[in-house]
Amino acid sequence: xxxxxAPVEANHKAGDxxxxxxxxEAHYFNSYNHHGIHEEMLKDxxxxxxxxxxxxxxxxxxxxxxxxxxxxxxAILSMFAVKAGAKHVIGVDMSTxxxxxxxxxxxxxxxxxxxxxxxxxxxVELPYPKVDIxxxxxxxxxxxxxxxxxxxxYARDKYLVKDGLIFPDKATIFMAGIEDGEYKEEKIGFWxxxxxxxxxxxxxxxxxxxxxxxxxxKAVATDPSxxxxxxxxxxxxxxxxxxxxxxxxxxxxxxxxxIIAWFDIEFSACHKPIRFxxxxxxxxxxxxxxxxxxxxxxxxEEGETITGVLTNxxxxxxxxDLDIKITYRLNTEDMHRQAEGEGVYKMC
Amino acid sequence: xxxxxxxxxxxxxxxxEETSEPDTTTFKCLFCEKEWNRVPEMFAHCQSxxxxxxxxxxxxxxxxCDDLTIIKLVNYLRxxxxxxxxPEKIDVTLEILADDIYLQPxxxxxxxxxxxxxxxxxxxxxxxxxxxxxxxxxxxxKVPDDLDKIRLDDHRxxxxxxxxxxxGIHREMIEDRVRTEGYRxxxxxxxxxxxxxxxxxxxxxxGILSLFxxxxxAKKVFAVDNSDIAVRAKEIVKKNGYDDxxxxxxxxxxxxxxxRLIGTGKVDIxxxxxxxxxxxxxxxxxxxxxxxxxYLKRDGLMVPSHCTLRVAPVSDSEWISExxxxxxxxxxxxxxxxxxxxxxxxxxxxxxxxxVPSKAICGSASTFYTIDIANVTLKELDFTAPFSTTxxxxxxxxxxxxxxxxxxxxxxxxxxxxxxGDVLNWGxxxxxxxxxxxxxxxxxxxWHQAVLQLKKEDxxxxxxxxxxxxxxxxxxxxxxxxxxxxxxxxxxxxxADGPISGTLSRTMA
Numbered sequence: 001x002x003x004x005x006a007p008v009e010a011n012h013k014a015g016d017x018x019x020x021x022x023x024x025e026a027h028y029f030n031s032y033n034h035h036g037i038h039e040e041m042l043k044d045x046x047x048x049x050x051x052x053x054x055x056x057x058x059x060x061x062x063x064x065x066x067x068x069x070x071x072x073x074x075a076i077l078s079m080f081a082v083k084a085g086a087k088h089v090i091g092v093d094m095s096t097x098x099x100x101x102x103x104x105x106x107x108x109x110x111x112x113x114x115x116x117x118x119x120x121x122x123x124v125e126l127p128y129p130k131v132d133i134x135x136x137x138x139x140x141x142x143x144x145x146x147x148x149x150x151x152x153x154y155a156r157d158k159y160l161v162k163d164g165l166i167f168p169d170k171a172t173i174f175m176a177g178i179e180d181g182e183y184k185e186e187k188i189g190f191w192x193x194x195x196x197x198x199x200x201x202x203x204x205x206x207x208x209x210x211x212x213x214x215x216x217x218k219a220v221a222t223d224p225s226x227x228x229x230x231x232x233x234x235x236x237x238x239x240x241x242x243x244x245x246x247x248x249x250x251x252x253x254x255x256x257x258x259i260i261a262w263f264d265i266e267f268s269a270c271h272k273p274i275r276f277x278x279x280x281x282x283x284x285x286x287x288x289x290x291x292x293x294x295x296x297x298x299x300x301e302e303g304e305t306i307t308g309v310l311t312n313x314x315x316x317x318x319x320x321d322l323d324i325k326i327t328y329r330l331n332t333e334d335m336h337r338q339a340e341g342e343g344v345y346k347m348c
Numbered sequence: 349x350x351x352x353x354x355x356x357x358x359x360x361x362x363x364x365e366e367t368s369e370p371d372t373t374t375f376k377c378l379f380c381e382k383e384w385n386r387v388p389e390m391f392a393h394c395q396s397x398x399x400x401x402x403x404x405x406x407x408x409x410x411x412x413c414d415d416l417t418i419i420k421l422v423n424y425l426r427x428x429x430x431x432x433x434x435p436e437k438i439d440v441t442l443e444i445l446a447d448d449i450y451l452q453p454x455x456x457x458x459x460x461x462x463x464x465x466x467x468x469x470x471x472x473x474x475x476x477x478x479x480x481x482x483x484x485x486x487x488x489x490k491v492p493d494d495l496d497k498i499r500l501d502d503h504r505x506x507x508x509x510x511x512x513x514x515x516g517i518h519r520e521m522i523e524d525r526v527r528t529e530g531y532r533x534x535x536x537x538x539x540x541x542x543x544x545x546x547x548x549x550x551x552x553x554x555g556i557l558s559l560f561x562x563x564x565x566a567k568k569v570f571a572v573d574n575s576d577i578a579v580r581a582k583e584i585v586k587k588n589g590y591d592d593x594x595x596x597x598x599x600x601x602x603x604x605x606x607x608r609l610i611g612t613g614k615v616d617i618x619x620x621x622x623x624x625x626x627x628x629x630x631x632x633x634x635x636x637x638x639x640x641x642x643y644l645k646r647d648g649l650m651v652p653s654h655c656t657l658r659v660a661p662v663s664d665s666e667w668i669s670e671x672x673x674x675x676x677x678x679x680x681x682x683x684x685x686x687x688x689x690x691x692x693x694x695x696x697x698x699x700x701x702x703x704v705p706s707k708a709i710c711g712s713a714s715t716f717y718t719i720d721i722a723n724v725t726l727k728e729l730d731f732t733a734p735f736s737t738t739x740x741x742x743x744x745x746x747x748x749x750x751x752x753x754x755x756x757x758x759x760x761x762x763x764x765x766x767x768x769g770d771v772l773n774w775g776x777x778x779x780x781x782x783x784x785x786x787x788x789x790x791x792x793x794x795w796h797q798a799v800l801q802l803k804k805e806d807x808x809x810x811x812x813x814x815x816x817x818x819x820x821x822x823x824x825x826x827x828x829x830x831x832x833x834x835x836x837x838x839x840x841x842x843x844a845d846g847p848i849s850g851t852l853s854r855t856m857a
Binding site: 038039042043048052074076079080100103104107108190191194195196197198199200201202205206 | 519556559584673677681684688
């Protein structure tokens with residue numbers, strides 16, 4: 001029923017009818033209830049508070065500056081910037097939410113300080129030829145899925161003054177291995193018997209769909225491994241397609257059913273650097289984590305490593321979709337447990 | 349996810365599909381630019397204007413002329429016309445039409461190729477029944493291997509179909525037990541209806557309904573879906589050993605290719621799970637009706653056979669304010685976000701989709717529209733119908749209307765009064781057929797209920813227990829978006845302080 005399929009969302013630990021309902025709800029609202037998305041994001045305290053703190057605690061950077069808010073949504077970041085002393089803020093968003101944002105800005109008496117423009121960054125005409133600071137909350141699931149990073153980079157190249165600032169300016173993708181036997185069986189094994197029929201052809205499809213979900217820290221059997229960092233001052237759109245080697249150190253003897261990925265965000269321009277993580281070890285964010293199930297189950301021992309290559313590229317068919325490939329190899333002296341393989345995934 | 353939902357906004361354009369209403373389709377005359385929408389009229393025109401008698405030409409081809417030949421004939425005549433050949437001088441013989449080159453449409457989207465039934469009057473009449481197996485054999489012999497290449501394609505609503513191809517959404521639907529078991533139970537309790545029959549499954553998804561039919565003894569099942577899931581459905585069918593009986597076709601129901609494989613007027617039963625939110629959102633019933641008119645034998649069976657739409661009043665201000673996020677928007681990090689109110693999850697513009705708690709339902713459910721799927725026309729899916737509900741308790745205010753549907757599976761010739769039975773306990777009191785409900789009482793389904801909230805200023809104060817609320821409900825398609833719906837409700841009743849009335853209009857797009 002949804003037109004614009006979001007990655008499968010479910011409540012990881014309640015694998016029953018309730019998760020099906022939650023999923024459908026998410027689908028429905030992601031597809032065509034705009035406000036639901038904004039409410040979810042504003043309620044994501046880790047996200048919104050990090051931005052607020054990064055802006056409020058750095059009034060000296062914002063004072064009398066012209067600020068561009070890329071993908072401004074309900075304009076919450078724009079209003080933070082005004083409160084921090086900005087001379088003027090320009091908020092740009094393609095969505096009709098901009099109409100609501102105008103009402104909100106008006107309700108808060110900031111209409112003279114904030115200019116809101118609906119349209120593509122490439123097409124709108126800004127009231128200032130250059131801006132001193134770009135603020136944007138552009139991150140998607142797995143950092144890059146349906147992300148607006150390319151729009152931020154366009155704005156940077158066209159409008160940011162030399163030595164201008166970007167909030168945030170650093171994003172790092174992390175990976176780890178998890179024990180997830182029960183849920184993998186529930187999620188993938190489901191297709192073995194559907195009303196008495198063999199549905200195993202859908203197992204393959206299910207394995208190619210990364211799961212956006214909250215992972216219990218207790219399930220994580222390895223140390224986190226930083227795979228790639230994007231520096232928003234220097235990164236280019238071409239860098240969003242990448243191939244990076246990774247090494248994950250096993251922390252305890254366990255099974256590994258899946259590789260998970262998340263990202264950390266940093267505002268390094270701040271007087272006191274501010275960062276937040278979307279990992280399993282910290283507070284919930286609406287980005288959750290992304291779970292990539294492996295074809296095999298790895299039996300790992302403390303001190304061993306899982307190595308491989310993470311490849312990400314926008315899909316040729318639809319550039320909003322991501323084609324992700326993860327190769328993996330368990331490095332162990334025990335030849336019975338040696339394993340290697342590759343998983344091919346699509347976020348769409 | 350980012351603050352912007354621009355992707356949502358931009359995808360709207362992709363899902364607009366041209367309506368497939370058969371009577372508005374026009375096609376070009378075989379020999380000139382004139383547009384027609386009825387084949388017999390065009391034949392008369394060909395005779396009078398171009399001195400070409402199509403009917404006698406077909407007749408002269410003799411018994412060797414089948415539907416494939418007709419398709420080739422159309423393409424051949426168009427090719428000759430393109431070359432500038434005088435209609436009177438076009439030579440038509442079976443030898444010429446043996447060439448498979450004429451399976452290739454002469455021009456793209458030739459709607460005339462969808463009207464084949466009208467070329468062979470006896471094709472639809474049923475007085476010359478054909479054995480399906482012979483028909484299939486004939487097709488297999490005649491259809492070139494590369495038939496796929498000449499499929500008439502249409503990329504306009506790709507994203508709608510693409511969104512159905514992953515495993516997640518299919519699992520959600522299969523796991524909706526009320527839905528899947530409703531279909532299964534009807535099929536398994538009525539195997540006699542399916543035994544030896546030819547079935548068409550419209551929008552088959554993973555093929556679960558086709559498999560139920562095959563397991564019940566259907567001779568042949570055509571499982572049609574335009575989404576890439578069809579590829580998986582094919583594998584699943586094979587894996588379960590039903591590939592001799594279930595033929596999965598990837599394509600739209602009205603596609604030339606699909607028509608070629610199924611043939612018109614052939615199937616005994618059409619099965620489909622087409623219901624959307626509020627029953628008609630997504631407009632998939634349109635395709636089912638096209639399928640019915642193209643493929644179903646006279647007196648064939650539609651599964652399900654009927655749907656009823658029901659409405660009930662909702663009164664529960666606490667539940668409503670939870671859903672609208674009232675508290676949240678009034679103070680967001682010290683800012684006033686109240687403009688977001690009234691347009692939130694449960695807004696003054698949109699139809700919301702919720703599992704309404706039964707305590708929030710404050711009056712009797714009123715059936716306001718019944719769709720007899722075997723007989724309903726496309727036009728009747730836009731309708732205005734009366735409803736009447738009696739308040740079951742004294743309420744502070746009328747806050748919303750909840751709309752849901754019940755689905756019925758009636759055997760042929762059933763005289764069952766749908767209103768008379770209890771949908772939640774169908775069959776226990778001797779009701780015929782089978783039924784399931786998507787209402788607020790009973791197991792929740794993935795359809796939930798459609799909720800239309802009253803504007804705050806319209807919330808009526810003080811309605812007494814036992815008083816009646818009457819009005820009309822209008823369903824219509826959203827302009828420019830055949831998958832979207834607009835629902836209007838008008839109502840009047842007797843309030844504590846005199847007569848009350850109101851109207852609302854909500855959309856799902």
